[in-house]
Amino acid sequence: MGRKRTTSKSFNPLGILVPVLIVVIAGIFFKLYLFSRESKLLNLARYNFIVLEPLTFYSLNPKEKTAIKIVLPPNLYVDSAFGYGQYKLKSVYELGELDKRGGEVLLATVSEMLGVPVDGYIDSLNLKKTYNTNLNYLDLALLGIKYVEIGEGKIKNLDLSALDVLPDLVLADGSTVQTFDPLKFDFLTQGSFHEETLILENQDLEVLNVGEVAGLGNKAARILGNIGLKVVNVANAQIPIGDCEVKADVNSLTARRIAQIFGCKVLQKExxxxNVSLILRVLHPGE
Structure with missing residues (x-):
């Protein structure tokens, strides 16, 4: 009898590659999902951010493909957020870095000064070389795509000196510094920073200050009014909460945007x- 032949199965690389590809693709989609949950810009009607060098504020409208640019004078004398006191704007980032939150303090300071939300900061407009930022990769991609789509030609430059909103202030030592006039700035830029998706929702809003800092409600109402929201009431109240709460329909875009701006949680409201109640003990989380 002859020897029985044995046949070996041929190697099929697809048997290994297909499962590996499935795992890789699933990993990519899961990472994108995490980025989307942590995104500061996704689904916003307007991207407000700061470039650190040179210190500049940008507000992009992705839908209308327009933008506003404001060069921020580094020697501008401002009230720093989080109670750090009055300093030149160029010193605010380093001041915050003493507590390892330089970008957070700078964003909050510029937001209070201009009266608009500021969602992010980046080193420069060369996003490939941006290392110091609070934005994730998805945000940086969105920012880069929309900035290129808009183009330099559609960016409106708001010169603070030309707007005459930088009055002089004489300090106790006799030196003179430039300060900022928020009322005049709001009047001259009315409607410039509206977020259209929120305006379309047409929600009435009240702001309740439950903290110890006077004027907190008016500061919050100014920011909300400048993005187009209708503030119908600002008052003091005594309600036991943490730092901040938003009471509204939990599916409201307006409520979710307000919660993002002030670092609140959204609770269902009767x-x-x-339509929406913003209840604040502090203006910025952790203040």
Whole structure:
């Protein structure tokens, strides 16, 4: 009898490659999902951010493909957020870095000064070389794509000196510094920073200050009014909360945007005088 032949199975690389590809693709989609949950810009009607060098504020409108640019004078004398006191704007980032939150303090300071939300900061407009930022890769990609789509030609430059909103202030030592006039700035730029998706939702809003700092509600109302929201009431109240709460329909875009701006949680609200209630103990989380 002859020897029985044995046949070996041929190697099929697809048997290994297909499962590996499935795992890789699933990993990519999971990473994108995490980025989308942590994104500061996704689904926003307007991207407000700061470039650190040179210190510049940008506000991009992705839908209309327009943008606003404001060069921020580094020697401008400002009230720093988080109670650090009055300093020149160029010193605010380093001041915050003493507590390892330089970008956070700078964003909050510029937001209070201009009266608009500021969602992010980057080193420069060369996004490939941006290392110091609070934005994730998805945000940086969105920012880069929209900035290129808009182009330099559609960026409106708002010169603070030309707007005459930088009055002089004489300090106790006799030196003179430039300060900022928020009322005049708001009047001259009215409607420039509106977020259209929120305006379309047409929600009435009340702001309740439950903290110890006077004027907190008015500061928050100024920011919300400048993005187009209708603030119908600002008042003091005594309500036990943490730093901040938003009471509204939890599916409201307006409520979610306000919660993002002030670092709040959204709680379901019963129908009342206002559609949305913003309840604040502090203006910035951790203050």
């Amino acid at each position: 129908p009342g005088r206002a």
